[in-house]
Amino acid sequence: MTKKHQVFRQLDSVTDKAAEYINYFAYHPSKDFTRKRKMDAKTFIKTTLGMQGNCLNKELADAFPKFSERMTASAYEQQKSKVNPRLFKVILYEFNSTLKQPALYRGYRLLAIDGSDFALPYDKHSPFLCNIQTRKTPSADNKLTTKGACLIHANILYDIANCCYLDCLLQSRKGMDERSAAVHMLQNLRLQHRYIVLMDRGYESFNLFEHGNRLPDCNYVVRLRTKDKGAIREISALPDQECDLEMTFNITNSAKQKKLHPEYHKINAPNRRYKDKYSPKYRTAHWDFESFCPVHCRIVKLKINDPQSGSTKWEVLATNLSSNDFPLSEMKKLYHLRWDIESSFRKLKYDLGAVCFHSKKPTFQEIELYSQLIMFNVVNRIISLCRVADAHRKWPHEIDFKEAANIVHRYYTTSMKDDPKQMIEEIEAYHHPVRKGRKYPRPLRFQGSVSLNYRIS
Secondary structure, three states, rough: HHHHHHHHHHHHHHHHHHOOOHHHHHHHOOOOOOOOOHHHHHHHHHHOOOOOOOHHHHHHHHHHHHHHOOOHHHHHHHOOEEEEOHHHHHHHHHHHOOOOHHHHHHHOEEEEEEEEEEEEOOOOOOEEEEEEEEOOOOOOOOOEEEEEEEEEEEEEEEEEEOEEEEEEEEEEOOOOOOHHHHHHHHOOOOOOEEEEEEEEEHHHHHHHHHHHOOOEEEEEEEEEEOOHHHHHHHEEOOOOOOEEEEEEEEEEHHHHHHHHHOOOOEOOOOOOOHHHHHHHOHOOOOOOOEEEEEEEEEEEEEEOOOOOOOOOEEEEEEEOOOOOOOHHHHHHHHHOHHHHHHHHHHHHHHOOOOOOOOOOOOOHHHHHHHHHHHHHHHHHHHHOOOOOOOOOOOOEEEEEEEHHHHHHHHHHHHHHHEEEEEEEHHOOOOEEEEEEEOOOOOOOOOOOOOOOOOOOO
């Protein structure tokens, strides 16, 4: 069996096994998926994985071209209501385990953790309902304008070298706790190689640093705040020059120890109740270790020149990587690779169609989101088998993800998947140049949900 034949067969093998054990994921195992129907467990899983951003009737028409085999949208929703979203999370894990020879970065699996919000159709009873600010400046009565919106916050663990999502933890936007989610995903991670996980400023936490120090084969690189009020005091005191230092932070959760040693860092007890005026990161401070613990890490301060403005910026990274293996110059290149997870979110949301939900029910939305993560991994694994000749070209070229996703969905949902050679040839026909070093302003604005009533027919 060639590699071109393997990807769909690996996915089919995982989904067939999941359908075989569907009673472990059904809400009522004694009666769910026991009757003979047009849409059995296997067909339901495949249909859900093959969905994109069209209306539900269009999705079912594409999945079942023969009218005699097609079921109504109501029948599909009834089957969907029988399944726990954990089914698709297990399929995600199992499909990832079929990657036997992952790409490595200097002998490490290169990972990144970040979070992203997905706007859902509005439902006043949704557990994901929250208030968002619609304007940055106060109005005449000195109050910020807010409105209700449904947002689901996805904490995602991404494999940069292999372009695949390894894990996902879903939270409500109102009650999200990114640092605890990161610790949870790292504790559940089972890899056969050492790994490096890259994280942005929102993840700086002594609790996270100590977990990274104690977990086997775990190496972390976390960007720190420098001059604002939330910065660690030792970091704020660093000189304005590039430096590479080994530092120890004495951590305690005892008020008595803090009083005796004012230089200690005190972590507030997690069960203490705080007023709403404090930030979520302050209210969700955690400490999972001894009452007193020294936290060791390496602090790297980097100088970054902005060619457009001509100004000089400083970035500080906390890591437990060796300075011999990853010197200061290498750390700058390493952290820059974290941006790939941001690019993957754009592909997931707008190329694959993960922002186009087909239901208002929270469990249905979780099922759809996990299924899109699975198909993102499938598309990227197939893209890794494609080749684009760069000879006689000014710029290197890469496969167009959006066109590849459309082709993969078309082949997966029809009998055409038995001809993977033709599928690869089609995908290789769509590519675009990669011009590195380009920078564009990043507009930060709220993205509304895609309405259920306004979909392409």
